Amino acid sequence: MTIFKADKKFEKFEEVTPELLKKEGVKLLLCDLDNTLRLHSEKEPADSLSEWVSECRKAGVMIVIISNNGRKKMMQKFCEPIGVDCVWWAKKPMSKKLTEAMEKYHFKPSETVMLGDKWSTDVLAARFAKVRAWQVEHRKHVV
Numbered sequence: 724m725t726i727f728k729a730d731k732k733f734e735k736f737e738e739v740t741p742e743l744l745k746k747e748g749v750k751l752l753l754c755d756l757d758n759t760l761r762l763h764s765e766k767e768p769a770d771s772l773s774e775w776v777s778e779c780r781k782a783g784v785m786i787v788i789i790s791n792n793g794r795k796k797m798m799q800k801f802c803e804p805i806g807v808d809c810v811w812w813a814k815k816p817m818s819k820k821l822t823e824a825m826e827k828y829h830f831k832p833s834e835t836v837m838l839g840d841k842w843s844t845d846v847l848a849a850r851f852a853k854v855r856a857w858q859v860e861h862r863k864h865v866v
């Protein structure tokens with residue numbers, strides 16, 4: 724394992740199923756937003772995203788969005804309807820916001836995964852926070 728390589732790779736976030744999260748003992752899923760859960764241009768959560776979030780929640784997995792995007796109002800407007808906490812201007816690959824989220828919600832690094840599309844921010848931040856790094860392919864079109 725190199726620090727640049729994700730522990731698991733997926734084509735898209737929908738492949739990270741509640742079943743897989745359960746099997747892997749994941750209780751806190753930290754997610755990048757842009758090009759991971761949505762295209763950069765999407766203003767509202769897609770139905771597939773809302774459904775995925777609620778399925779994860781039913782399986783007892785908490786999702787927190789950790790984004791380097793600095794547009795606080797846009798982030799809040801996007802995340803509020805799906806009922807997930809979000810952190811903007813996270814400055815990944817710095818791991819401070821990942822660690823803060825684990826502390827805030829009382830999860831251990833061993834129960835946590837960081838899911839994102841970029842190794843230079845998401846994967847590295849996961850490494851620094853000592854959590855598993857799962858990577859999705861950069862989203863290029865709406866599915």
Ligand SMILES: [Mg+2]
Nearest residue numbers: 755757758840
């Ligand atoms: Mg991204």
